[in-house]
Amino acid sequence: MDAPTKTAAACLPSNSKTAPPSTLVIFGAGGDLTKRLLIPAIYNLVNDQALDDKFQIIGVDLVPNDDQGFRNHLTENMRALIASGRGEFASAELDDQAWNWLISRTFYVSGDFGNIETFTKLKALLDQREQASGCGNAVFYLAVAPRFFGPVVEQLGRANLLDESGAHFRRVVVEKPFGTDLQSAKALNKQILKVADERQVFRIDHFLGKETVQNIMVLRFANGLFEPIWNRDHIDHVQITAAETVGVEDRGRFYDATGALRDMVPNHMFQLLSMIAMEPPNSFDADAIRSEKAKAVEAIRNLTPEEAVRNAVRGQYRAGKVLGKPVNNYRDEPNVSPTSMTETYVAMKFMIDNWRWSGVPFYVRTGKSLCTRRTEIGIQFKQAPHVLFRNLNVGEIQPNMMVFRIQPNEGVSLRFAAKRPGREVEIEDVRMDFRYSDYFKAEPSTGYETLIYDCLTGDATLFQRADNIEAGWAEVQPLLDGWAANDAPLEFYEAGTAGPAAADALLARDGFKWLPLT
Numbered sequence: 356m357d358a359p360t361k362t363a364a365a366c367l368p369s370n371s372k373t374a375p376p377s378t379l380v381i382f383g384a385g386g387d388l389t390k391r392l393l394i395p396a397i398y399n400l401v402n403d404q405a406l407d408d409k410f411q412i413i414g415v416d417l418v419p420n421d422d423q424g425f426r427n428h429l430t431e432n433m434r435a436l437i438a439s440g441r442g443e444f445a446s447a448e449l450d451d452q453a454w455n456w457l458i459s460r461t462f463y464v465s466g467d468f469g470n471i472e473t474f475t476k477l478k479a480l481l482d483q484r485e486q487a488s489g490c491g492n493a494v495f496y497l498a499v500a501p502r503f504f505g506p507v508v509e510q511l512g513r514a515n516l517l518d519e520s521g522a523h524f525r526r527v528v529v530e531k532p533f534g535t536d537l538q539s540a541k542a543l544n545k546q547i548l549k550v551a552d553e554r555q556v557f558r559i560d561h562f563l564g565k566e567t568v569q570n571i572m573v574l575r576f577a578n579g580l581f582e583p584i585w586n587r588d589h590i591d592h593v594q595i596t597a598a599e600t601v602g603v604e605d606r607g608r609f610y611d612a613t614g615a616l617r618d619m620v621p622n623h624m625f626q627l628l629s630m631i632a633m634e635p636p637n638s639f640d641a642d643a644i645r646s647e648k649a650k651a652v653e654a655i656r657n658l659t660p661e662e663a664v665r666n667a668v669r670g671q672y673r674a675g676k677v678l679g680k681p682v683n684n685y686r687d688e689p690n691v692s693p694t695s696m697t698e699t700y701v702a703m704k705f706m707i708d709n710w711r712w713s714g715v716p717f718y719v720r721t722g723k724s725l726c727t728r729r730t731e732i733g734i735q736f737k738q739a740p741h742v743l744f745r746n747l748n749v750g751e752i753q754p755n756m757m758v759f760r761i762q763p764n765e766g767v768s769l770r771f772a773a774k775r776p777g778r779e780v781e782i783e784d785v786r787m788d789f790r791y792s793d794y795f796k797a798e799p800s801t802g803y804e805t806l807i808y809d810c811l812t813g814d815a816t817l818f819q820r821a822d823n824i825e826a827g828w829a830e831v832q833p834l835l836d837g838w839a840a841n842d843a844p845l846e847f848y849e850a851g852t853a854g855p856a857a858a859d860a861l862l863a864r865d866g867f868k869w870l871p872l873t
């Protein structure tokens with residue numbers, strides 16, 4: 356019995372802030388996600404002293420390379436990223452001490468993801484580490500093209516790399532997109548869960564790494580003020596926006612086969628929707644929270660494909676100017692079909708059929724090449740009865756609107772009516788505004804720091820369970836089917852505008868208006 360106890364002790368973090376010692380194995384080590392987000396996030400974690408002295412990285416990719424070559428490649432890339440000013444870092448120069456600490460713990464295995472030999476080599480390296488340090492914890496991060504998700508996990512299983520019978524943990528992080536529809540998501544879950552236990556699987560949705568998204572739960576459940584009015588008696592409708600100024604950039608091949616609906620709605624938009632709509636969980640435990648979120652999404656009303664099409668708008672951008680810069684027609688973007696029917700914009704209406712939300716519409720919209728970059732959630736409360744001011748000429752009183760600004764200008768605001776100073780009773784809308792930056796100094800963050808740290812510590816709260824993923828796909832499947840039948844109009848909008856007019860009409864039908872984007 357002695358040996359495992361010793362091993363377990365060696366696997367504990369060196370202090371309460373550091374994650375347990377572990378090896379982060381990155382599949383797709385030469386790819387874009389690794390260089391743009393993962394390595395910068397890990398570097399920020401090093402600066403934050405959140406990693407254990409026994410932490411190490413093993414990069415795996417097809418390109419032949421060795422440890423030193425891989426280290427040089429990462430160093431060049433980090434220097435370029437920091438110099439470009441595009442990254443999220445504490446200082447304008449690479450901190451040599453932190454970087455050297457990290458790079459000296461970085462190794463490389465070259466090999467094909469489909470070939471068992473790659474995994475045998477990897478196993479030998481991990482076993483060697485377990486012998487040397489007494490700790491064999493490992494997290495396998497799949498920063499690879501989605502077609503490799505299933506096969507890589509299968510090979511990990513075949514090579515016995517997911518076996519936790521020693522005193523160590525083995526976890527798998529799966530990136531988005533998780534499937535392309537309900538059927539493929541179910542098949543992928545099945546394939547993964549054949550070799551891994553659900554508690555070993557960490558399905559990423561990077562929106563959950565955003566502080567402001569996590570704050571929705573705190574605002575709702577740590578304050579006595581909001582929850583009593585958070586229901587159909589007081590809320591008129593909810594609107595969720597993720598507007599982007601970027602177009603498809605160099606992702607034409609992926610995007611044209613994907614579109615805005617698959618890319619954003621069952622994942623990111625439903626994360627926001629479920630945070631707003633979920634019931635209070637019994638505890639802050641990962642499963643309690645994820646169960647409530649899944650229930651909220653599952654309560655979305657099932658529609659036929661025809662109904663789903665009637666409650667949605669699909670748009671595609673045409674040439675225009677975004678923030679002063681000319682933008683091509685979507686159909687002229689590289690690797691996009693000149694007759695593409697892919698939507699770069701989607702707006703949808705959902706009804707949630709449960710006790711709390713019956714009769715309250717939830718609208719979501721997301722699109723590319725719009726006039727502004729803004730992710731926000733508007734909660735419109737019911738109009739005051741108005742009786743008191745009926746005989747006064749006070750103009751139209753707007754209903755109260757609470758807005759969660761997810762990004763940028765992170766914060767929360769509340770619109771309400773106030774009396775304009777003067778002898779006459781005149782009413783005007785004013786805003787109470789909380790801005791994160793007025794109260795807190797945020798650490799530089801790519802958004803992946805929290806997610807990587809949580810995965811190393813085994814906290815799955817911010818990751819999607821199989822049922823969360825499937826619930827999301829199940830709710831958008833009727834629209835995917837309806838659009839596939841191809842009788843829904845494609846609304847064109849000029850790049851740099853707020854999107855197609857049909858999206859305004861979707862809300863106007865119910866007597867509502869989107870929050871302005873400009």
Ligand code: BG6
Nearest residue numbers: 531561599601618619623730802
């Ligand atoms: C990604 C989508 O998941 O999220 C992109 O694939 C989108 O198309 C991005 O641009 C938006 O994330 P963020 O954090 O920039 O709002």
